[in-house]
Amino acid sequence: MEDTKKVENTTDITTKRDRSYQPQALEKKWQAKWEADKLYRAVIDETRPKHYALTMLPYPSGDLHIGHWYAMVPSDARARFKRMQGYNVMFPMGFDAFGLPAENAAIKEGVHPMKRTRENVERMRTQLRSMGAMFDWERETVSSDPDYYKWTEWFFIQLFKMGLAYRKMSAVDWCPKDNTTLAREQVIGEERVCERCGTPVIKKELEQWFFRTTKYADELLHFDDIDWPERVKTLQTNWIGRSEGASVIFKTETGDPIEIFTTRPDTLWGATFMVFSPEHPLVDKITTPEHKAAVEEYKTQAARQSDIEREAVDKEKTGVFTGAYAINPVNGERIPIWIADYVLMSYGTGAIMAVPAHDERDFAFARKYGLTIIPVIQPEGVELIGETMEAAHEHEGVMINSGPFNGTRATNDKGMKNPAIKAVVEWLEERGIGKRAVNYRYRDWLISRQRYWGAPIPMIYCDVHGWNPVPEDQLPVMLPEDVEWKPTGESPLKQHPTWKNTTCPVCGEPATRETDTMDTFMCSSWYHLRYLSPHYDKGPFDDAEYNYWMPVDTYTGGIEHATMHLLYTRFFHKALRDAGITEGGEPMMQLRNQGMVLGEDNEKMSKSRGNVIAPDVLVERYGADTVRAYLMFFARWDMGAPWDSQGIEGSARWLRRVWTLFTDMVPAESQTPTSEVLRNLRRRVHQTLRRVTHDFENFEFNTIISALMELLNEMYRAREAGAAGTTQWEEATEIYIKMLAPVAPHIAEELWTNQLGKPYSVHQQQWPKVDEAAAKEDTIELPVQINGKVRGRITVAADASEEEIRSAALASEAVKKYLEGKEPKKIIVANKRLVSLVV
RNA sequence: GGGGCGAUGGCGGAAUCGGCAGACGCAAUGGACUUAAAAUCCAUCGGUGGCAACACCGUGAGGGUUCGACCCCCUCUCGCCCCA
Structure with a gap:
C-alpha cells in the first residue's frame, strides 16, 4: 500500500507566498556565509577517501571570460557531486601570473608588471567568487609571488643537479616585436608568427638553457596507467614522433664521416645521392671551389625560409650540387652530395641518404635534377625501372639490386618488425657500418626567455668555475622591482646596473647571474603541487599533504595544451620522481577536455570581432x-x-x-x-x-x-x-x-x-x-515491427518472458492486420526493446 | 602532406548494447491572463499528401552487412581543430 498521509508542514508557507526568485541577493548572502563557515576548506581527513579535482588555472588577463566559466563551472559541479558522494574533495584555484602579456601591457601603458598583475589577480578573484564555486581560497597560489617562484627556482636547480638542465647554442625562434625567444609550439601557422603578437618570427643564435625532456621520450609514450582522452594521447604520441631505424656512417671521398639516420635501412643499396641541410657543418669544407658561389647563394635563401615551408612534401624541390662525393658503405658506390632546404638541421643529423626509388621527396628531387634512380624493392607483379618510374614505391615488395639481400621480403611494417629492416640492421651492426637507432621528432625544452616578468633562472657564471646554482639557502633570487622592462633587445635584467653582480658560490670571487628568466610553462608544471601547501616554507610542498592528496584524480581544461603544458607537466613529474621528490609515474590520473564557446557569429570570441560574452x-x-x-x-x-x-x-x-x-x-x-x-x-x-x-x-x-x-x-x-x-x-x-x-x-x-x-x-x-x-517499471511498452516498420505496440509486464512477449505480439491488432492469417517467417524479440516480425 | 574530430528539425542538442529518430531547451505560431508590458499558463511545431484515421519520405552523399543502421564496414563530399 502507498502511504498517502500528508506530512505536516514545518514552515509557514503563507509568508513565502509573495517571495519571488531574486538570485543576486540570495547568491551574495550564501557566498558570504559559506566563506565565513569555511564550507569548502579542504583538510586532510584520513577517515574519508580523497578526491583531488583540478581545473587549469587562469592567466590573470584582468577579466574572467565566459570560456573560463565554461571550463570551471562543470568541473566545480562535478567536484561538488564527488563531495556529496562522500569524498573529501579539494578543488583549488590560483593564477599563472608570469608571462609576456603583463609585460607587454606594462610596456604599452607604463604600469609595472607586478602592479598590473596584482590588480588583475584581485579583480579576477572577485569575478571567480561570483561563480559560487567550491574553491578552497586558502590554497590559492600566484606563480609570480616570491614564495611560489622560490620553489620554481629550486626545481630548476634540482633538474640541473640531475643533469637535466644544460646550456647550448642554438638557432632559436625569435620574436622581433616581443624581443624574446619562443618555444617551437609558440610559433604559429605557416606564416610562422609569434603566438602572442602575430609578428613573423626570425632566427637568432643564442646560448640558452634547455631541459632534457627527450630523455623521457619513451616513457612519455606510455599512457597505460592514466585515463586520458585518446585524442590527447595521439597528439602527444605524434608530437614525440618516435621512429625506429638505423644510424649509418657514410664517408666523404676525403674520409670525413657522415652520420645519417634512416627509417628504411632496407633501401640502402638504392641510395644514389646524399642531401645535406644547407646549415650542415661539413658543407663549407666539402664544397668544391667551382660550386662555392652557388652553394653560398642557396644557403642565404634557405635561411630566410621556415622549417615548415621547407619540409612541405608538395613544395617544389630545390637544391644545388656541392661538387663533392660520398661513398655508400654497403656497396662502395660513389654518390654525389647535394644540399637542399627540405633537409632540416633540426631533425635527425641534418644529412640524409637519398633513395629516390622509394621516397617521394627524394624521387621528385632526383627527377628534377636528373639524378640516378635505382629501385631496390620490387613490388609483386610490376617491374620497376629507374628511368621510367612515375612515382616512388614506398611499400612492400622483394629486395633487389641489394647484394646479399636480394630476394628478402620487405613488408609494410615499420622498424624491426619488418624482416628486411631487421636483417639489414643486423648485417650493418656485424660490419660496424651502422646500428639500430631510434629518432624522435621531440626536442629538448628551451627554458630561457630574455624577458623580465618570469622566474629568474637561479644560476651564476664564474670565469673560473663556470655555471653553478645559487645556494639553496639564498633562494629565491628575487626579481628586482626597479628595472627598465622596456624592450631593448636584451634581457631587462641584463640592463639593471647591479642586479646581475654577485659572487661565485664556489670561490666567492665576483661572478654574474643568469639574466634570462624561465618559460612560464615551468611555473605551471608544478602548480598542482603548490596547492597542497601554498604557505609551506621547508620545501615546495608538505609531504603529509602530498601523501594524502596526490595524484590529481580529475584534471579538466582545454585541449590546446595537449603538446605543451600537459606534456611538460608529465615530464616534470617523472623527473621529480627520479629525484626522489614525487612518487608514481604520473601526476594526473584522469583528464577531460572541454570544447570552446564561440561567439554568436560562430567565430572565435575576440575583442576585435566584438563578439565577446561577459x-x-x-x-x-x-x-x-x-x-x-x-x-x-x-x-x-x-x-x-x-x-x-x-x-x-x-x-x-x-x-x-x-x-x-x-x-x-x-x-x-x-x-x-x-x-x-x-x-x-x-x-x-x-x-x-x-x-x-x-x-x-x-x-x-x-x-x-x-x-x-x-x-x-x-x-x-x-x-x-x-x-x-x-x-x-x-x-x-x-x-x-x-x-x-x-x-x-x-x-x-x-x-x-x-x-x-x-x-x-x-x-x-x-x-x-x-x-x-x-525505479523499476511495472509494465513496458514494446513497438512491434513488421518487415522493419513499426506497425503497432504492445504492453506487457516488465518481467514478461520472451515467450509471453511473443504471444502478446502475435495477438495484437496490428500483427493480425498485417499477417492476414499467414505464419510469420521469423519473429525476433529483441532484449525487451522491440518485437520484429518478418512476413 | 600527416593526424584527429565532426555533419541529426529554423537553432543548441537527445537517442546508455545495432532496437520506437528528434528527449530537453531555444526560436516561431495560435490562444489564456493583463489597461498594457513583463512574467506565467495552455496548445501546435521534421517534410510531403490527406478533413481525418493514416500513408510515404527523412540523421551530409552513394553503396554494403543485418529481421532491424544516426550507430558497424567501404567509397566520397563538406566543415572545424591540431601538427608538419
Missing part, C-alpha cells in the same frame, strides 16, 4: 546559478558550441519554475492523489537520480540538466494530481534539491535550508541512493 553582465542579469546551468546545458561539454543569448532564457525559466514549485502555496482544496500517481512519482525520481549520477560520473553535463527539467515537469503534474504533502512528495523534493545542489548551489541552499527547513548545508548532504525497486 559573464559579469550575465550574472548581473540572471544570477550565477542560471549562468552555471546554461553553461552545462547548452552544448556537449567536450564539444562546445556558439553562444546563444536567447537560449539562456530557458535556463532562467527552469530555475524560476523550480523556485515556484518549492515556494508556492499548495492549492487549498487539492485532491487526494491516487497510489498510481505516487508510485509514478517515485519511479521518475529514482530513474532521474540514476541518470544524473551516471552523467555526473561521465562528464555528460547537458543531459543532467535536461533530466532535471523533465523531472520538474513531472513534479508539477504530480502536484496537480495532489501529491504535495505526501511522504513521496517529501522524498522527491529532498532528492531534487540534492541533485540541483552541484549545478545551482545558491538556489539549492536557499530552498533546502530556508524553504524545506532542512539542516544547513545542502552541500554537506549525502548524495541519495537509487531505490532500484522504486
